[in-house]
Amino acid sequence: MAKKVAVGLSGGVDSALAAFLLKQQGYEVIGMTMATWDGSIDMPHVEGREGCFGPGEDASIAEAKTVADRLGIPHHVVRISEDYKREVLDYFRAEYRAGRTPNPCVRCNQFIKFGALQRAARRMGIDFDYFATGHYARLDFKNPDVPFLYAALDHGKDQTYFLSRLTAEQLSTVMFPLGGMTKVQVKELAKEIGWVDFATKKESMDFLECGDYSVLFNESDNVPGDFVDLQGKVLGRHRGIIHYTIGQRKGLNIGGQPEPLFVVAIDVKKNQVVLGPRSTLDCTAVEGTELNLMVSESSPLLKGELTAHIRLGHKGTPARIEALDTQKGFIRVRFDEPQFASAPGQILVLYADSGVVASAIIA
Template sequence: MNYINLDMPKAGDTVVVGMSGGVDSTLTALLLKNKGCRVIGATMSIWDGRLPEVKSDKPIREACYGPGEEENIAECEKFCKEHDIEYHVIDVKETYRKVVLEYFKSEYRAGRTPNPCIRCNRFIKFDALLAGLKELKIDFDYFCTGHYARVVRPETGIFGTDAKPAMIAGAADSTKDQTYFLYRLPSELLEKVRFPLALMQKKEVFELAKQANLEAAKREESQDFIPPEYFEMLFNDKPSVPGDIIDLDGHVLGRHKGIEHYTIGQRKGLGVALNYPAYVQHIDAKNNLVVLAKNDDLNSNALIADDFVWPAGIEPSEPVEALVKIRLASRPAAAIVEKYVPSEDDKTVYSGTPWKITFKEPQRAVAPGQSAVLYIDGVIRGGGVISRTIE
C-alpha cells in the first residue's frame, strides 16, 4: 500500500511546539519560526518534588521526571524570549502522578513491565498539555514535537474499508525511531499533529543546532523516564514484600526483595549463585514468586495482547501478517495477528478484545505490560498491551 506524508505547517500557520529544553524540540521551534509560522512554545510541568533530593558523587542522568525540570523550563523561557516566541508552562503534575506514576508502580507490583513513555505520550503530552492550552484559550493550526516519526495517509482504504485515516510511520533516521511510543495516538488527533524532524537525520539536527548556537545542542539527551537514583524511592510509599526465587521445577534458589524490583529477562542483581547463567523467566505476582530459567527457556512462540487501538478504530476482519515490536529496542518480528477467543480454561481478565500474535520465529523475554505494536509497510496498523505469553 502507498502512503502520502501529510503537509507540514506553512508560513502564517499558528503552531504550538511541545518543548522539553532538548535539542530536538528546540530546533523544531526554531525551524518553524524561520519558516514564517507563528510559534507558541509549551512545556508540561510534571515534577512535583515529592521525592527528596538525591546526593550522588556522579552526575544524575537527565530524565523526564526529575529535579532538573526547573532548569529545563528556564532554558526554554530563555530560548523563546531570544526568538520572540510566546511561551507557556502547563501544570499537569496531578494528572501525571495519577496516570503515569501510579500506573508505573501498580504495574510493577502486579509483576508486569510498564512503559511509562507510551502512557505519557497518550495521556499527558498529547492530551493534558493540549487541554491546558485550551483552558488558556490558545487556538492553533498544528501541534508539533521533536519526535522522530511521520504522519501519513494511505492512498487506499485500510483493512478492506474506504477509510483513509492519519497514521504513524517511521522517520528517515531509523536509528532514532520513536513510533513505538506513539502508537496509541488516535487518528483524529494526528490530523493536527506534525513532526518536523521526520525527514532529518539526528546528526543533521545537531549540526543545525550548533550552527544556530543553541544551548540545547550542548545538553545530554534524556534517556530515562526517571533517574535510576530515584527508582527505589518511588516505591517507598509501601513496604516491599520479599518472597522466594525459584527455578522452573519449583526449587527454591533464594529470596527476592519484592517483585517490583525485577523484570522479565533480567540477569544482574538476582542475588543467587548458580552454575549456569540464569534470567528472570516469569514473575508470579499471585504467589509472590520470581522464576529463573536458562536463556533458551525465555523464548515464546506467541502472545496474547489486549487493550488494542487501531487507526480510526478500524480493526482487521481476518488474520493479518505484520511485523511486530514487543519492546522499543526489539527488532520487528514477522507474525500472524488474529482475534483470540479464550477457552474455558483461560481465566485471564482481558481489557477489550484480546488478539493472538503468533511469531514465525520464537521471541525472547516477552514481557507482560509492554506493548506489541504492529507494522505493515513501515506504518503502524495497531497495537495493544501484552497480557501473557504462550510458550
C-alpha cells in the same frame, strides 16, 4: 492569517529545532513546557543527569525559555503534576506491584503530552490550531486502509514505538517537523544558526532523573519472598517483586546453578519470583489487550506478514495476526521464529514496512 502551532519545548535540541523550523515555515509559533515535578517524591537531584521527571525540572524549563526568547515567541509553563501522578506514576506503580513491566514513556505520550498537556493549555487560554513536538516520526493520512503513523527517515532515532498508542484523532492536529531529517542534520542545523549549546547538549534518556525506580515505591512494597525454580524449589530470597521483570538476569545473586538463570514468571499471590534457563523464555506467540488499530479493520495489511516489536529496542521479527477482536480490544500474534522474553505490560507494536498498523499491551 498564519496558523498557530503550539510546540512542546523540553529544553533539548530536537524540540528547539522543531520550533525553529515551524517559524521559518511561516507559522505563528507558541512555546509551552509541561511541568510535572511538585516535590512530593523524595528523589535526589543528580548533577549531570538528565531525565523527564525529577527535581532538575526548573533547569529544563529555563532552557525551554531560552529557546523561546531566541525565536521571539511566547513561552508558557503548563503545570500538570496531578495528571502525571495519576496517569503515569500511579499506573507505573500498579503495574510493577502486579508483576508486570510497564513502559512509562509510551503511557506519558498517550495520556499526558498528547492529552492532558493540551487540555490544560487551552484551559489557560492558550489558543492553537496544531500541536508539534520534536519526535522523530512521520504522519500521512491518505486513506483508512494504510497507516497514518510512519517511521522517521532516521530509523536509528525513530520514535514511533513511543507514539504507537496514539489514535488518529489525537494525531490529526499534530506536526512532527523532524520526521524527514536525521539527527546529524538536526545538530548541524543547530550549529549553523548559532545554537551550538543545544547541538552539544546531553540528551535526556531516562524516565526518572535519578535513574532509580525504587524511589517511587513505599517501603511496604519491598516485601522479601522466595526465588523458586520451575518445580517450586526454593533457590533463595528476593527483595520484593517490584525489583524484577521477565527476562532479567542481573541482580538475582543466585549461584551454584548448572546454567545462568533468568526471571521467567512473577507470582504475585505467592510473592515468588520464578527462575529458569534462558530457553524457557522463548515464545512463539503473544496476546495483547487494549488494541489500538491504526488502519481500518478491513485493511488487507492485517492479513499479510508484519514486523512485530515486543519491547523498546527489540529489532523486530516477522509475524502474522492470528486472532483479532476489535470489540474486545484483543489481538494474538504469531512469530515466524521464537522470540526472547515477552513481558506482560510491555507494548506490542506491529509494522507494515515503515507504517504502524496496530499496538497493544502484552497480556
